[in-house]
Amino acid sequence: MLHFRAGIRVLAFYLVQANAYGRGMKMLSPKALRIVAGGLLVAVLAGFLGDLHPVGDTFAVFRLYVAGALALVGALQLQAGVRNQGLVNLGLGLGVIVMAGVLPFGRQFPPGEGAAVVRHYQKNMLYHNDDPRRVLDDILARDPTVVTLQEAAGSSALILDDLFDRYPAGVACDTPESIGLAVFADYPPVADTAFCATRMAGVQVEGPTGPVWVISTHLRWVWPYMNAFHADRMVPELAALDGPKIIAGDFNVVPWAASVERIAQAAGAERVGRAVVTYAVAGVLRVQIDNILATGGRGVTRALPKLGSDHWGVWAEYTLGEG
Incomplete structure (x- = not known):
């Protein structure tokens, strides 16, 4: 009810x-x-x-x-x-x-008792967040097993060292194609798998059900900007990664858009939970542009506070399927 x-x-x-x-x-x-x-x-x-x-x-x-x-x-x-x-x-x-899957029923599947649950914290921090420690404190308080960040650059990068100390697996990128992208996971990393690529940062970890790729992404805004172009460049790179995947971030487009569907298909993943509002266009029109995709992902999502960013965060609890 x-x-x-x-x-x-x-x-x-x-x-x-x-x-x-x-x-x-x-x-x-x-x-x-x-x-x-x-x-x-x-x-x-x-x-x-x-x-x-x-x-x-x-x-x-x-x-x-x-x-x-x-x-x-x-x-x-x-x-x-x-x-x-x-x-x-x-x-x-x-x-x-x-x-569209935005209502609080239909796509919400609470993990079963005793299931190996991924607790996922997804956040676009905003470049030069005035108080990035609020985000860090929120992450540490919620104790997620996976963290995916975007715009973790400038003053927002000040929390990265603390997260590298806290999590056994992590990667932060500063290349032109992936600047500000970071991934952290409370699982053992698979050696020599961390990478920075087109609009992606990722690492493979020994997850709750076996090896899984954890990837943070940040696409440009939709047409006339380069959202679709970057999605098309990501598709072969994602398809080349063997095994289950978690890919989350600021897609700058809603999850029912064609570009996100191409990414999901290439990754062998699906949207976790319902799409929650994460951004207000012109401060008025609220849209669902930050999302979490996972192989066989079934779980629940909810919005998190902005904490100095222009995006609301996303919290998800879900189980994974086999790749």
Whole structure:
């Protein structure tokens, strides 16, 4: 029941965000509502076409807001007597939100009793975080078994030495393609496996179910920026790594985008838990761009405080499958 109520609150959030838009629609004629609904439907569908052109992933980032507006226009069409189209648009809008996996049920699978659980702390720290020790203190207090960081450079890099002291496995990168990326794990490292690559830092460790690659990533923003380009460069590098993988970070795009799906397929991994809000575009539109993928990963996720960053963190508890 608690999950159901929380899900209703999340669903209501996207409808409320569209409410101001909807107030302006109330005075439109049924014909005008059909035109608006048609435009919103095109925008929703465009978000599924990221494999054809990277602009599709740009639309995908805002899919839930557009879907909320489409559902609201559908409700207004019902009110205006346009019954069939109103029902279709209302149903499509709500369906897109539900299927995105952002509600607190459906994709949340609490690990079973006695299972070998990975406790994962994912955080974009923000370059030159004014108080990086808040992040360090939070990590040490929560005692995760895996830590993946982005933008751990500048003043934010000041916590790295403490984390190297705390964790037996770790890598921090400062190459142009992977600066600020870091990984730490409370598992024995596999010798000579730490690497820095295209938008990735990683190391193989002896995890709870055997060797597993732990990778931190940070992609650029979506089209017209280079998100899809970097994802395509990562795909062969990920495919070349044998064995199960955990890949987490700031993807700068939502987990249902085509670029993330290509990365997940190359890694043989899937999204862990539900997608949680981790960033506010222009300080207003909240989106789910920091995510955790894992081979056979089944578990739960929740958001963590910003702690001086512009991103909320992600906490996950999950089990791994075999690669």
